[in-house]
Amino acid sequence: MICTGCALLCDDVIIINDSGNLKVRNACRRGAKLIANYKNLRADATINGKKVNYEEAIERVKEIINNSESLAIYGMDTISIEAQKLAIELAERKEAYIDDNSTFCLGDFVEMILKKEIPSTTLDEVRDYAYVIFYWGTNPFHTLSRHMSKFTYYPRGKRRQRGYEEDRFLVVVDVRRSHTAKLAKKNAKFFEVRDDLELIQAFIDALDGKPPKIFANDVFRVIKEMEKSDFNVIFGGLGLRYGLKGKYDKFLEMIRKMNERTKVYFIPLGCHPNMRGFNELLYGITGYVNKYSFKDKESKEDFAFYNLLFEEKIDTALIIGTDPLNSLPFEYAKKLAKINVIVIDPRENFTTKIADVVLPSAITGIECGGKMKRIDGVEITLEPMIEAEIDDVSIIKSILNLIMEGI
Amino acid sequence: MPLQFSKYLKIEVEVVVARNSFQAEAVDKGKMSKKFVEKSAVVFMNEDFARRNGFKEGDIVRLSRRGRSINVKVFICETSPRDGVMMPNSIYSSYLADFDNFKRFRAYIELSDGDVTKPDEIIDQIKNKNKK
Amino acid sequence: MGITPMEIYKLLPKTNCKRCGETTCMSFAFKIINKEKKVEECLPLFEESKYEKQREELLDLLKPLEEATETGLIVDESKCTGCANCIVVCPVHAAEDPYGAGIGYGIKMENPILRVEDGVVKVENLKICRRYGKNRILCVACRENCPTDAITFLEG
Numbered sequence: 112m113i114c115t116g117c118a119l120l121c122d123d124v125i126i127i128n129d130s131g132n133l134k135v136r137n138a139c140r141r142g143a144k145l146i147a148n149y150k151n152l153r154a155d156a157t158i159n160g161k162k163v164n165y166e167e168a169i170e171r172v173k174e175i176i177n178n179s180e181s182l183a184i185y186g187m188d189t190i191s192i193e194a195q196k197l198a199i200e201l202a203e204r205k206e207a208y209i210d211d212n213s214t215f216c217l218g219d220f221v222e223m224i225l226k227k228e229i230p231s232t233t234l235d236e237v238r239d240y241a242y243v244i245f246y247w248g249t250n251p252f253h254t255l256s257r258h259m260s261k262f263t264y265y266p267r268g269k270r271r272q273r274g275y276e277e278d279r280f281l282v283v284v285d286v287r288r289s290h291t292a293k294l295a296k297k298n299a300k301f302f303e304v305r306d307d308l309e310l311i312q313a314f315i316d317a318l319d320g321k322p323p324k325i326f327a328n329d330v331f332r333v334i335k336e337m338e339k340s341d342f343n344v345i346f347g348g349l350g351l352r353y354g355l356k357g358k359y360d361k362f363l364e365m366i367r368k369m370n371e372r373t374k375v376y377f378i379p380l381g382c383h384p385n386m387r388g389f390n391e392l393l394y395g396i397t398g399y400v401n402k403y404s405f406k407d408k409e410s411k412e413d414f415a416f417y418n419l420l421f422e423e424k425i426d427t428a429l430i431i432g433t434d435p436l437n438s439l440p441f442e443y444a445k446k447l448a449k450i451n452v453i454v455i456d457p458r459e460n461f462t463t464k465i466a467d468v469v470l471p472s473a474i475t476g477i478e479c480g481g482k483m484k485r486i487d488g489v490e491i492t493l494e495p496m497i498e499a500e501i502d503d504v505s506i507i508k509s510i511l512n513l514i515m516e517g518i
Numbered sequence: 519m520p521l522q523f524s525k526y527l528k529i530e531v532e533v534v535v536a537r538n539s540f541q542a543e544a545v546d547k548g549k550m551s552k553k554f555v556e557k558s559a560v561v562f563m564n565e566d567f568a569r570r571n572g573f574k575e576g577d578i579v580r581l582s583r584r585g586r587s588i589n590v591k592v593f594i595c596e597t598s599p600r601d602g603v604m605m606p607n608s609i610y611s612s613y614l615a616d617f618d619n620f621k622r623f624r625a626y627i628e629l630s631d632g633d634v635t636k637p638d639e640i641i642d643q644i645k646n647k648n649k650k
Numbered sequence: 651m652g653i654t655p656m657e658i659y660k661l662l663p664k665t666n667c668k669r670c671g672e673t674t675c676m677s678f679a680f681k682i683i684n685k686e687k688k689v690e691e692c693l694p695l696f697e698e699s700k701y702e703k704q705r706e707e708l709l710d711l712l713k714p715l716e717e718a719t720e721t722g723l724i725v726d727e728s729k730c731t732g733c734a735n736c737i738v739v740c741p742v743h744a745a746e747d748p749y750g751a752g753i754g755y756g757i758k759m760e761n762p763i764l765r766v767e768d769g770v771v772k773v774e775n776l777k778i779c780r781r782y783g784k785n786r787i788l789c790v791a792c793r794e795n796c797p798t799d800a801i802t803f804l805e806g
Contacts, residue, residue, distance in 0.1 A: 123756035136767050137756030139732035143769030144543040152548030211720070215617060230611070238754060252733055252797060253538045260734040261605035266754030267744065275739065286622065287534060290797035294735075314679075353621045384538065417617065435611045436644065441586060442618045445644045460549050461609055464641055480627070539679075539731045 112494045115189070115384045115476030116142030118508050119234075120487040126496060127435045137508035139256035146477060154459045154471040160438040165501065171468050173513040174453050179236075179427035182207040185416045186433030189381035190472075191481025191493065195389050198431060199396060201511050202352040206406040208425065210416040211389045212433060214401045217352055217379035219359065221390040222400040224377070224488075229366055232344065234261075239268035242340030245282045245332065248307060248350020249380045252290040255486070258380070259294070263346075280336045284310060285350060301327055307354030311365050318368040334372070342377040352379075378487050384476070388484035392501040431503065432472070436461035455506055470506050473499035528628040529571060532582070532602035533561075533614070535621050541606040546570070549637065559588070559634045561627070562595035573629070577583035580630040583614045583623060586643075588635040603627065613640050651709060653804055655679040656715060661708035663694045663701060682712070683804065721781035722804035723773065724791075730770040730799035736792035736801055741743050742778050754791070764792065771780075771800065 112472040114124040121142065127134040158167040161185045163171075176182060184202045187195050188211050202209040213221065213374040235265050237244070244263050249257035259265055264275050271278040281299035283292040288303065295301040304310050310330075313323035317330045337343045345366070355362055369375045381387070390400035399410035412418060416435075420443050428450060436444050437460065447465065454466040457474045473479040479502035480493045521530045544557035561579060568574060577592040588610055598604045615623055656692075658661045658679040665675070670691045672678040681687035689712055695701045715722065737743055743751035744760060751756030757765050761775040776782050778790040 121756075123755070134767060135769065136765065137734075138769060139539070139734065139766065140769035141539045141542045141732075143544045143766075147768065148546040148548075152544065215620065249606060250536060251543075253536070253731065256539055256731045256733040260738040261754040265735055265738040267748075267752050274744065285600075287597060287604065289536070289597050293597070293797040294795060296794070299555075349621055434549070436613055436641065438607065440620070441640075441644070442616060443612045444612065448645045458548070461637060461641055465645060468687065509654060 112496060113137045113476055113483075113491055114142040114149065115119060115474075115483065115493070116145045116148070117365075117382050118380075118384050118386065119255050119257055120384060120483055120485045120491045121257060121261065141256055145474075147211020149474050149477050152459045154454075154456055154463055154469050156471055157463070157466070157469045160464075161468060165470070168468050168470055169506070169509055169513070172453050172470065172510055173475075175204065175427055176510065176514055177455060178427070179205070179451065180421045181425045182427045182429065183394075183416055183419050184209045184429045184431065186211060186287060186436065187389050188212050188386040190385065190390055190475050190503040191479070191483060192385065192388045192490075193481040194431075194507055194511055195385070195392050196477075197507040197511060198429075199393060201429075201507060201514070202403075203405050204511070204514060208404050208414050208416070208419055210247040210402045210408075210414065210419075211386065211391055212383055212438065213381065213386050214415045215417065216349065216383075217347070217381045217388055218386075218401045220347060220352070220368040220377070220379035221387060222394070223359070223363070223401065224379075224499045225391065226392050229363060230370065230374075231378055231487070232378050233489055234263070234378070234485070235489075236260050236342075237344050237376075237378075238266050238271070240270050240340075240342035241268075241344045242271075242278070243337045243343040243375075245284065245343075245345040245347075246291055246380075247284040247345055247347045248286075248352070248354055249346060250285070250291045251346070251380060252294070254348070254382045255380060258346075259291070262342075264294070280333075282333055286354075300333055302326060302329065304354075308356065308358060308361060308455065311355075311361050314365050315361070315368060318372065333426065335367065336406045337373045337375065341374045343369075343373060345377045346380045347377065348380045360389060372472060375464075380486060385483040387488055388482070388490075391484060391488060411469040417443040420450075423449070425450060427453070429455070430462055430466075431455045431507075432457075432475075433459040434462050436465065443510065455503060471501070472506055473502040475503065478502065479504070526629040527572070528626050530624055531600065531627050533611075533625050534599050534602060534604045535607055535611045535615065535623075536604055537607050541608065547621055554608075555634060555636065558606055559590045559610050560605065561590045562593050562598045562604040563602075564596055564598045564600070565594055567598065567601065568592065568594055571627075578630050578632065578634060579627050580632070581614060581625050581627055583625040586613060588613055588640070589630050589632050591634055603619050609637050609640055610635070613643075653683065653715065655683055657711060658682055658708065661704045661711065662692060663698075665694065666692060669693050682715070685715070720778050720788070721776050723776065723779070723781070724802045724804065725771055725773055726800050726802070727770040729798040730796075731798065731800075732766045732769040734766050734771070735795040736740065737762070737766065739791045739795050740764065741789065741791060742780060746778070748791075 114121045124138040125136040156165045223229045278285045283295045283304045292301045316323045323330045402414040404414045452466045453468045455470045463469045478499040480495045541557040544553040547553045575594045662675040747759035778785045
C-alpha cells in the first residue's frame with residue numbers, strides 16, 4: 112500500500128495479516144504507527160460536544176454554513192486531491208476564503224517552483240543523478256524518515272552506482288547538531304549556523320569571487336564539490352523558511368549564482384502528506400497556492416487563515432484534516448473559540464474539543480483512496496486497505512448538495 | 519520597585535521547535551493519551567547545558583514567555599542546540615510561539631514544583647479568555 | 651558500549667590453569683568475546699569462593715553479550731525511527747538486493763540481514779552478515795549511519 116504517514120508517500124509498504132495481527136513492513140516508525148493505531152481515538156459525530164448521529168450533524172453544518180456571511184475553509188493537507196477539489200468548489204460557491212498549513216509552512220517555495228522562479232526536480236532524478244545534497248533547516252531523519260535512505264544520500268542510482276561514500280556529498284545546515292547533521296561524516300559538511308542569511312551571503316560572496324565572512328574554506332570547498340557534477344540539489348525546510356526572515360530574494364540570488372557555475376535544484380521539505388497537492392490544485396484553479404479569497408479573487412497575507420482569525424474577519428471556520436489548536440500560536444488559536452467551528456476529521460483532536468460540529472471522516476490512504484502529491488509534486492494513487500462508507504469526499508459532497516438546495 | 523525573591527534561578531534561553539518521530543508516534547496513539555503528554559510536554563537540552571544551569575533529566579521546569587507559561591519535563595538529548603533548548607511541535611510549543619518567532623523564540627526557564635501542564639489546561643485558556 | 655578482552659581478563663583468575671582448554675586466561679577472554687567459549691567453562695571462577703566477587707562483576711559485564719547476536723550486533727528498537735539507513739548502506743544487501751534495498755526500496759530479497767517491521771529495524775538473518783563466522787570482516791556500515799545509536803556492536 113501507499114503510506115500516508117508523511118509527504119514521501121512510500122509505495123513499498125506491505126501489510127501482512129498475521130491472523131488478525133497487522134504487521135507493517137518497510138514503513139518507518141512514523142508511518143507504521145499511523146497504520147497500526149488507525150483505530151485509536153476516532154472522532155464521533157457531535158454537536159456542541161454531544162454525540163449525535165451523522166445526519167443530525169450534517170444538517171447542523173448546513174445551517175451554520177448557510178447562515179455564515181464570512182466563511183473560511185482551512186486545512187486539507189491530509190486529504191485526497193479529489194476531496195480538496197470539492198472543498199475548493201465549496202469555497203467558490205460560498206465566496207469563501209480558503210487556506211492550508213502551507214501558508215506558514217513552505218507554500219511560498221512551492222509557488223516559486225510553479226512559477227518557474229526556481230528550478231526543481233523529482234526525488235527519482237535525485238536518486239539517479241544528484242551529487243551534492245543539501246539539507247537546509249530541515250531534519251528529515253525525523254520528519255520524512257526514509258528520505259535519505261530511499262531517495263537521496265544512501266541509495267545507488269543510475270549515475271551514482273558507488274554509494275554514499277564516493278558518489279554523494281552531503282551538506283547539512285542547521286542551528287543545532289540534529290540527527291541528520293550527525294550523519295555528515297566523510298564526504299560531507301555540517302554548517303552549524305546562528306543566522307541562515309549569513310551563510311547565504313557567504314555563498315553569494317564566494318560565488319562573486321569575494322572572501323566570505325564566515326566558513327570561508329568550507330564554502331569554497333562545497334562550491335568546488337558542486338562544480339564536479341551537473342546535478343546538485345538543495346532540500347529546504349522550515350528552519351530555512353523562518354531563517355530567511357522573509358528575504359527570499361537573497362536565497363533566490365544564491366541559487367541563481369550557483370546555477371551560473373553548475374546545476375542546482377531545489378525541493379521544499381514539508382511533512383503533511385498532500386500539502387503539495389493542495390498548493391498545485393489551487394494554483395491551477397486560481398493562480399495562487401494558498402490564502403485565497405473567492406470573494407476578492409486574489410491571494411494576500413490578510414487572507415491567511417491565522418490573520419483572518421486574528422483580525423476577526425470570519426464568523427465560521429470549516430476545518431478539514433488538521434488541528435489548528437495544536438499548531439497555531441496561542442494568540443491566533445484563542446480566536447477560534449469565538450467563532451463557529453466545524454471539524455471534518457477521522458480523529459479526535461484539540462480542535463474537535465471546541466468545535467460546534469464534528470463530522471467523523473476516514474483516514475486517507477488507509478480507509479479511503481484517491482490521489483495525493485508527493486513532496487516533489489509527483490502524483491501517487493493511493494491503495495487503501497479498506498473502503499469506508501463515509502470519507503472526506505462523501506462528506507464535502509453532501510455539504511455541497513445541501514448548500515445548493517439553500518441557494 | 520520591591521525586590522523579587524524567587525525560589526529558583528530563572529534564566530532566559532533560546533527555544534528551538536523541531537519535530538521528532540517519537541512524538542509523532544504519540545500523536546497517533548491519540549492526543550488525549552498520556553503518551554502524548556509524555557512526548558510533547560518536554561524540553562530537550564544537552565548534557566553540558568543542563569549541568570551548567572543546574573537541570574537534570576526528569577526535572578519539571580516552567581517555561582514562560584510573554585505572560586504565558588507551561589510546565590514541562592526535562593530530557594537530556596545530544597541533538598539539542600549548543601546554547602539553548604528544544605521542544606517538539608505541539609500545543610505546548612504553539613502556546614508560547616508566535617509567527618515572528620515560530621521555530622525559534624526566547625523564553626524564561628526555571629525549576630518548578632508544579633506538575634506537568636495538561637493539554638486541557640491550555641484548551642481552557644483558549645476557551646475561557648473568550649467565551650465569557 | 652563495547653567490551654574489550656582486557657576487561658574480561660582482569661576479572662578472570664589469571665592463573666593460566668588451562669582447565670578450560672585454553673593455554674592462557676587471555677586467550678580464553680578472546681574466545682568469550684567471539685562466543686566460542688562460555689564463561690561457565692572457567693571452572694575455578696565458579697568453584698572457588700574467593701572469586702565470588704569478581705565472578706559477579708564479570709557476569710554483569712557480560713550481560714550485553716548474551717543479548718547480542720552472533721555478530722555482536724545489538725538493536726535497541728526503542729531508539730529506532732525506521733529510517734532504513736542501515737538496510738540501504740549494508741554492502742551485502744546492496745549486492746544481493748540491487749533492485750530493492752540497493753536503490754533504497756524496501757527489502758525485496760528473501761531472508762535479508764535486517765528488515766524494518768512495525769516501524770523499527772529487526773534482525774532476521776545474520777548468517778550472511780560480513781561479521782559472521784570465521785573469516786569475518788568487522789564492517790560497521792549500519793552502525794555508522796544510525797544517528798540515534800539504535801545499532802551498536804559489542805566490541806565498540
